[in-house]
Amino acid sequence: MTGIEDREDDGDLLPPYWRLANQDLPKGLFATLARARMASAAVIDIVRHSAPRQALTVFLSQLLIGVTVAAALLFMNRIFEPLFSGADVMAKLRAVAPAIMALGAIFALRIGFSFVLAINKASLAPKARLAAEEQLYRATLDIPLSDFDDPNFYDQLQRARDRGILHLEGSIAALIEAFAALFAVAGAMVALFILHPALLLLMFLPVVPSGLGAIRAARVQYDGMAKTVSLMRMSTIYGEMATKRETAAELRAHQAQPFILNKFRHAAGQLRDHYIAIALREATITGVASLFSGVGWALAVALLLAMIVNSWIDLALASAAIVAFRVAAGALEQLVTNAHTLVQKSLYISDYQGFMDAARRRAETQPTRPVPRSPQRIGVHGLSFHYPGSEGRWALEAIDFTVEAGETIALVGENGSGKTTLAKLLAGLYRPQKGMVAWDGHDLADMAPGEIADRVSVVMQNPVRWPDSARANIEIGRYREGVENEEKLLRAAEQSGALSIIEQLPRGWATLLSREFHAGHDLSGGQWQKFAIARGLYRDCPIVIWDEPTAPLDAKAEKATYEALRRLGRGRTAFLITHRLMSIRSVDRILFLQDGRLAEQGSHDELMERDGAYAALFRLQSELYNSNLL
Structure with missing residues (x-):
C-alpha cells in the first residue's frame, strides 16, 4: 500500500486500508x-x-x-x-x-x-x-x-x-x-x-445523564474518526516529503518547496477545522448533559429532603x-x-x-522427508503456478526440464516472462499449484522449508539493505556461524568486491550501514549489490540462484562479478537470471521463457542456430551494444 488512496474529484483522500472497521458502535x-x-x-x-x-x-x-x-x-x-x-x-x-x-x-x-x-x-x-x-x-x-x-x-x-x-x-x-x-x-x-436501599434509586437521577452524555461525546469522536485519520495522513505525507532525506534533493532541484508547503497548509487547515467542529459538538453535548444532570441533582436533593421530613x-x-x-x-x-x-x-x-x-x-507444517545434502538432479515436471488472487492467470504454465548437478543454467526472457517466479519455485520459496520441483526424484513439497533453504543460496535483484554493521550484512547469510568462519567471510567479501568497500568505510567492518541512525553510512546501489553477492558467497551452498546480480554494477564490476560467479559455480548447480545475453554465452544451457512458458532451451550456439525468439533478442542486444546504446 502506498498510503495515498485513489482520489475523488475534489482531491480528498478516500478512506485508507487502515481506517476504522465498518462496524457500528453500540448506542446505549x-x-x-x-x-x-x-x-x-x-x-x-x-x-x-x-x-x-x-x-x-x-x-x-x-x-x-x-x-x-x-x-x-x-x-x-x-x-x-x-x-x-x-x-x-x-x-x-x-x-x-x-x-x-x-x-x-x-x-x-x-x-x-x-x-x-x-x-x-x-x-x-x-x-x-x-x-x-x-x-x-x-x-x-x-x-x-x-x-x-x-x-x-x-x-x-x-x-x-x-x-x-x-x-x-x-x-x-x-x-x-x-x-x-x-x-x-x-x-x-x-x-x-x-x-x-432507597438511596440507590436516587443515585441514578444525576448519574445517568452524565453517563449518556459521555457516550454521545465519545460517539462524536468515533463518527469523525475516518475523516480525522484521512486528513491527518494527508498532512503527514506532505510533512514527511518536506523533511525526508530521500526527497530533499528533488524538491530543491524542482523548486517545489512552495508547492509542498501549500499542500501541507491546505491539509492541516482542513484538519484544524475538523478538530474544532468536533470540539464544539462535544462541548454542546457535554453542556446539555450537565444541564440534565443538574436537574437530576435537584430532584435527588428534593427527594432527600422529603425523606428527611418524613423521618426516613x-x-x-x-x-x-x-x-x-x-x-x-x-x-x-x-x-x-x-x-x-x-x-x-x-x-x-x-x-x-x-x-x-x-x-x-x-503456518507451514514441517514435512519430515530427508533432504539430500547435495542434490544430483533437479527436475521440474508439469509445473504451473499462479499468484494468490490471480486464479486463471498462470504466471508459469506446464514447465518441464531437468538439471544435473554442476550445470550452470541461464533463465532469460522479457520482463514478466516468469524468470524470477521460476527461481523462487526452484528455491522452494513458493509451492506450485500443479506439478512439482523435485530433488533426486523427491518433491520439495514433502521436505522441510528450512532444510531446503539451507542448501540454496539466493541473491535477489533488489536485495535488502540491512540497517546493521558491514560485517552483519554479510554474516546474515549464515548468521549462526559467526567468527568460526572468519576465513570464509573474508573470502566472500574479497570475491564479491565488498572488501574494498569495507576497507574505505569509517569504522571498517563495524560501520553501521544506515543513515537512519547517528554515525551511519550509506552505500550506492552497486555497493549494496556487492554486499548481497558476498552474502550469497558466504552461504556456500550446493545450489546457487542469482537474480540479475549485476544489474546496478558498472562494466568493470560486472566483469569481476561474473568471474566470481563462475568460480562459485564450479561443482555447484547454478541458475542465473539476466537480461544481458552477451554474458551468458558460456553457460551449459539457456532456458528462454515467454509469457510464462518454456519456449526454448539449449546452449547459446544451439539457440542461435535454431534462429527463434532467443536469437532475435540476442541480435537486437548485440546491435544496441555495438551502437553504444547499451
Missing part, C-alpha cells in the same frame, strides 16, 4: 458496557499471558481501592451523625475522633494500594506490547512466502501491525481505568445500599448520600468514557487477533 449505556466486556476479554487474554503477576496485582489493587471507597463513605456517615447532633463542640469532637482516625487509616491504605497499582501498571503495558509484537513477528516469519502476495492477507498483516499493536497500550490503559471506575461505582452502591433518614445520612452520589457520578462517567474507548479500540485489537488466527491456519 448498557450496550456499550456489554460490548466493553467482550472487548476487555480480548485485552485481558493478551495481558494475562504476557505479564500474569502484574495483571493480578493491578486487579487486586483496584478491587481493594474500591473497598476503601465503600468504607470511606460509611465512616463519613459516622462522622456526620455526631456533627449534626445537639451536643457541644468538644463532645462532637470526641464522638467523631475514632471515625476520623479510621477514615485516615482508610485513606492511607488507599494511597498504598494506589502506589502498588501505579508501579505494576507502569510495566504492564510495555510487557504486553512486547509480547504481542513478538507473537506477531514470529507468526509472520512462519507463514509461506506466497501469502505475502495475497493482497487481502497482506493488508490484514499491515492492519495488525499498524493498528492492533499501536492501540494495545491504549486499550490496556482504558481497561485499567474502566475497572478502577467500576470498582468505585460498586463501592459507592454498596455503601448506599447499607445506608438505605436523618440529615447525616443525607449528607453521606450526597457525597456518595458525587463519587458514583464521577466514577460512572469515567467508566462509560473508558468503556467506550475500549470498545472503539477493540476494533483495532480485533485486527491483531484476526491476523494471528489466520497466521496460525496458514
Whole structure:
C-alpha cells in the first residue's frame, strides 16, 4: 500500500486500508458496557499471558481501592451523625475522633494500594506490547512466502501491525481505568445500599445523564474518526516529503518547496477545522448533559429532603448520600468514557487477533522427508503456478526440464516472462499449484522449508539493505556461524568486491550501514549489490540462484562479478537470471521463457542456430551494444 488512496474529484483522500472497521458502535449505556466486556476479554487474554503477576496485582489493587471507597463513605456517615447532633463542640469532637482516625487509616491504605497499582501498571503495558509484537513477528516469519502476495492477507498483516499493536497500550490503559471506575461505582452502591436501599434509586437521577452524555461525546469522536485519520495522513505525507532525506534533493532541484508547503497548509487547515467542529459538538453535548444532570441533582436533593421530613433518614445520612452520589457520578462517567474507548479500540485489537488466527491456519507444517545434502538432479515436471488472487492467470504454465548437478543454467526472457517466479519455485520459496520441483526424484513439497533453504543460496535483484554493521550484512547469510568462519567471510567479501568497500568505510567492518541512525553510512546501489553477492558467497551452498546480480554494477564490476560467479559455480548447480545475453554465452544451457512458458532451451550456439525468439533478442542486444546504446 502506498498510503495515498485513489482520489475523488475534489482531491480528498478516500478512506485508507487502515481506517476504522465498518462496524457500528453500540448506542446505549448498557450496550456499550456489554460490548466493553467482550472487548476487555480480548485485552485481558493478551495481558494475562504476557505479564500474569502484574495483571493480578493491578486487579487486586483496584478491587481493594474500591473497598476503601465503600468504607470511606460509611465512616463519613459516622462522622456526620455526631456533627449534626445537639451536643457541644468538644463532645462532637470526641464522638467523631475514632471515625476520623479510621477514615485516615482508610485513606492511607488507599494511597498504598494506589502506589502498588501505579508501579505494576507502569510495566504492564510495555510487557504486553512486547509480547504481542513478538507473537506477531514470529507468526509472520512462519507463514509461506506466497501469502505475502495475497493482497487481502497482506493488508490484514499491515492492519495488525499498524493498528492492533499501536492501540494495545491504549486499550490496556482504558481497561485499567474502566475497572478502577467500576470498582468505585460498586463501592459507592454498596455503601448506599447499607445506608438505605432507597438511596440507590436516587443515585441514578444525576448519574445517568452524565453517563449518556459521555457516550454521545465519545460517539462524536468515533463518527469523525475516518475523516480525522484521512486528513491527518494527508498532512503527514506532505510533512514527511518536506523533511525526508530521500526527497530533499528533488524538491530543491524542482523548486517545489512552495508547492509542498501549500499542500501541507491546505491539509492541516482542513484538519484544524475538523478538530474544532468536533470540539464544539462535544462541548454542546457535554453542556446539555450537565444541564440534565443538574436537574437530576435537584430532584435527588428534593427527594432527600422529603425523606428527611418524613423521618426516613436523618440529615447525616443525607449528607453521606450526597457525597456518595458525587463519587458514583464521577466514577460512572469515567467508566462509560473508558468503556467506550475500549470498545472503539477493540476494533483495532480485533485486527491483531484476526491476523494471528489466520497466521496460525496458514503456518507451514514441517514435512519430515530427508533432504539430500547435495542434490544430483533437479527436475521440474508439469509445473504451473499462479499468484494468490490471480486464479486463471498462470504466471508459469506446464514447465518441464531437468538439471544435473554442476550445470550452470541461464533463465532469460522479457520482463514478466516468469524468470524470477521460476527461481523462487526452484528455491522452494513458493509451492506450485500443479506439478512439482523435485530433488533426486523427491518433491520439495514433502521436505522441510528450512532444510531446503539451507542448501540454496539466493541473491535477489533488489536485495535488502540491512540497517546493521558491514560485517552483519554479510554474516546474515549464515548468521549462526559467526567468527568460526572468519576465513570464509573474508573470502566472500574479497570475491564479491565488498572488501574494498569495507576497507574505505569509517569504522571498517563495524560501520553501521544506515543513515537512519547517528554515525551511519550509506552505500550506492552497486555497493549494496556487492554486499548481497558476498552474502550469497558466504552461504556456500550446493545450489546457487542469482537474480540479475549485476544489474546496478558498472562494466568493470560486472566483469569481476561474473568471474566470481563462475568460480562459485564450479561443482555447484547454478541458475542465473539476466537480461544481458552477451554474458551468458558460456553457460551449459539457456532456458528462454515467454509469457510464462518454456519456449526454448539449449546452449547459446544451439539457440542461435535454431534462429527463434532467443536469437532475435540476442541480435537486437548485440546491435544496441555495438551502437553504444547499451
